[in-house]
Amino acid sequence: MAPSSYQAPMRGDKTKPDTQSQTSTSNLSAGQTTVAKLLEGKGNAIYSVRPSDTIHEAVNQLKEQRIGALAVTDDDGTLLGILSERDIVRRMADTPGETLKQQVDALMTREVVTCTPEDYVIDILKRMTEGRFRHIPVMKDNRLCGMITIGDVVNHRLRELEYEALQMKQMIVG
Ligand code: AMP
Numbered sequence: 001m002a003p004s005s006y007q008a009p010m011r012g013d014k015t016k017p018d019t020q021s022q023t024s025t026s027n028l029s030a031g032q033t034t035v036a037k038l039l040e041g042k043g044n045a046i047y048s049v050r051p052s053d054t055i056h057e058a059v060n061q062l063k064e065q066r067i068g069a070l071a072v073t074d075d076d077g078t079l080l081g082i083l084s085e086r087d088i089v090r091r092m093a094d095t096p097g098e099t100l101k102q103q104v105d106a107l108m109t110r111e112v113v114t115c116t117p118e119d120y121v122i123d124i125l126k127r128m129t130e131g132r133f134r135h136i137p138v139m140k141d142n143r144l145c146g147m148i149t150i151g152d153v154v155n156h157r158l159r160e161l162e163y164e165a166l167q168m169k170q171m172i173v174g
Contacts (some may be wrong), residue, residue, distance in 0.1 A: 035124060035138055036117035038156055039146045046137075046144055048073045051080060051105035055091070058083055058104055069135040071144060072108045079137060079144050081108035114139045115148070125153045 048071040049058050058070055062085060069084035087107045092099045114137045115124050124136055128150050138146035 033121045033156065033160070034117060035115055035119045035121060035146075035148060038121055038148060038152055039117065039138065041156075042146075042152055044146045046071055046147055048077075048144075049083065049104050050074070051103065051108065053104050054100065055088060055102050055104065055107065056100040059088060059100070068149065069147070070104075071137055071147060072104055073144065077144060079112060079114070079139070081110045082112050082135060082137065083108040084133070084135060112137060116140060117145065121153055121156060124148060125150070125157070128153070 047061060047065050047067055049061065051072055051074075061070060062068065069082055071079055072081035072083055073079055081104075083104050087109065088099065091102065091107050095102070113127060113131055113133070115127070117138060117140055128134060128136060134150040136148050137144055138148060
């Protein structure tokens with residue numbers, strides 16, 4: 001027999017639902033990470049060259065730092081362009097054996113698409129995909145403050161998806 005204090009559950013007793021529906025907030029939260037948040041994890045290191053540096057100097061830096069692009073800045077750190085390994089490969093095809101001695105200035109892209117720390121990572125991914133480039137300098141108050149690569153964005157998104165999958169599993173298992 002049940003103790004006298006026992007109250008059989010009644011319909012309507014439940015205050016918490018067993019399932020949780022997806023809301024526009026929960027669906028959107030994954031895409032709301034900012035560039036600033038991404039930089040917190042990766043740091044603000046910026047590798048740069050000057051326009052007058054040679055491609056030989058640039059490739060040495062690309063090799064040493066194990067990166068795919070360099071910001072091109074003047075002595076004050078003002079962003080003047082971007083030089084990626086792709087620019088160098090193209091020039092090597094055009095001027096075989098003559099590329100390393102050329103200046104960064106002659107190969108760099110001058111019209112640089114940038115972002116700010118407040119931008120959403122999901123928008124940056126779109127900008128990179130549409131522009132067909134894999135690097136994007138981060139600017140704060142007109143100063144260069146970091147560099148985001150498509151690898152950073154994809155890694156971050158994968159971690160978010162793993163976390164979301166884990167949350168869903170926990171919701172199902174209880
Ligand atoms: P990437 O895919 O980043 O190695 O670069 C492919 C091409 O786009 C190269 O010619 C780069 O100089 C250029 N590029 C890279 N990043 C940017 C950017 N943020 N804005 C404009 N051009 C870029």
